[in-house]
Amino acid sequence: MPGPYVVPVHGDETLPQTVDVVVIGGGIIGASTTLELAERGLRVALCEKGGIGQEQSSRNWGWVRISRRDPREVPLMAEALRIWADLDRRTGRDTGYKRAGIVFTCADDKEYDEHDRWNRNLDGYQLDSRMLSAAEFDTMFAGANMRLKGALYTAADGRAEPQKAAPAVAEAAREKGAAILTECAVRGVETAGGAITGVVTERGAIACKAVVLAGGAWSSLFAGFHGVRLPQLKVMNTVLRTKPIEGGPEQAIWANGFAMRKRQDGGYTVASGHENMVDIVPDSFRFAAAFLPALAKEWRSLNLRIGSRFFDEARIARRWALDEASPFEYCRVLDPKPSAKLSNQALANLKTAFPVFEKAEIAQRWGGYIDVSPDAVPVISGVDSLPGFFIATGFSGHGFGIGPAAGRLMADLVTGGTPLVDPKNFRFSRFSDGSKIELISGF
Known part of the structure; x- marks a missing residue:
């Protein structure tokens, strides 16, 4: 069975002609941004090329953590912990959130x-x-x-269910008046006088004054089409879930050989604590200079490989006409093949550390592409060269837990309100204003 089962969200049939903001991407970041904007009375359309939460937002570990984060993310994550505690009540739905440590x-x-x-x-x-x-x-x-x-x-710290969270937030946003559009790829933005005037989707045009790009692993391609150079690469993480098992820990645990957390169904999500697969692709060379410092620090945890993915991405168009199908319509969901080797080793290490898992049965495995920035800190920012265009991406494997607060901060930036936290560390311009881009190893 490819990919985890995600609570289905049925998209709206009618495309709105005019909104205040279009949000591109139906993961936890895009859904949270949409809910925040809708609660403030703005007209919002959330456009997702596939299904809500189908990519990394449903494929992550389900950790909601402030511990061991990059210190630059701590203030925002502290706000996220407060938001998560009230999210089930606020959305009227079950996200699986539990403060379990x-x-x-x-x-x-x-x-x-x-x-x-x-x-x-x-x-x-x-x-x-x-x-x-x-x-x-x-x-x-x-x-x-x-x-x-x-x-x-x-x-x-706590945990939540990735297969439930983004759908719950998106449905709550719809109840607040947002349009939720699935299988509705945005092909590009339209401008006048250098500012955003609307988007063109595969189903037609939507007029708007602001666009939020929350496209996860697809963000760099979309931004590049509009002349915005966004350094971003993908890292593939493998996850498995077990069938329900009695007597396991309530707390999530990270160790050198495994990471695990209890699931709402009584099973466990298990993954390698630090090893990931990295495909060498054309963007690896485009953004090589930006990512070399990170590679120098983290190469031991990265399994570099070159194979068919290089050619798959080399064939992806980087320019297209807005009245023709875009790359986002030819690949609705990124569903990479998981690494049985890495997940088997993680489970074996877990069984050694906790004998209660000796009889654990694997129910499913999946892979997911993490969108990574050069300093492993997200971009949550406007783009100076394109007024009305905002980016929320590059969460580097930390996006699920911080997502609700990232959405609130992005809504603050779009509306010009007082920011939830100081957004300086998340500014897009850090990649071009001469700032030192530093990866703080170990986070």
Whole structure:
């Protein structure tokens, strides 16, 4: 069965002629932005080339975490934790959210000290996060078989169900008046006097004054078509889920050999804690200079390969006419083949660490493409060269948990309101204004 099962969202039949804002991309970021704008009384159309939440927004681990994030994301993630706690009530739907805690294990003194130093980023936030000794870890996880120095335990962290969350938010946005358009790719934007005047979709034109690009792994291609150079690459992560199993931990756990979290159905989502597949593609060379610092720091966790994906992407058109089918219509959903090797090893490591999983049965595997920026920090920003054009992308595997707050910040920027947090670290211009682009390793 390819890809996880996602709660279906049936798109509107009627295309609106005029709205205030068009949001491109129906993942957690696009859906959250749409809900925020609709709640403020704006007319919004959410355009998704496939189905709501069908790509990485339903394929991630389901972690809602502030722990071990890049410090530049901490203020926004602190807001996200508050939003998640009220999201089921606000949407009137089940997102599977639960504040269950997340644990990052420390194998030795070096890791323990690194996690302890990181935890100081939460000073002043009044969030429950602390270091555990080896004895405290053993008490919390009585059935574990791990020799550790200790762990970072953030009780304020939680989990949610990726296959439910984006659909729930999109349906709530529709109830607030937004148009939800599935299988409705945006081919491009239209401008007059250098400013946004509308979009052209495969189903017709929509007039608008602002466009938010929240296209995940597709964002760079769309932006490039309009002369906006957005450095972005894709990393493929493999995930498996198990059938329900009794006696496993409530807390999500990251360790050197595995990452896991309990699912709402009683099974577990399992993945490698740090290994991913990276296909060498034409964009690898286009953006090589921007990504070299990141590659130098993280090469040990990246399995580089060259194969058919290179030629698949080389064949994708970079220019097209707005009255002809675009690349987004020829590939509705990115559904890469998962790596059985990586997921099998992660599950084997989990069984060694927690014998309760010895009889765990694999129910499904899937792969997903993570949209990555050179510094692994998202772009949540307007584009100075194209007034009315905004970008929310490059979340680098951290987008699910931070998504509701990213949507609120983007809505603030679109409407000119007071930003939820200082957006400086997320500005698009950092890639062109001479700023030092720095990957803070380990996040």
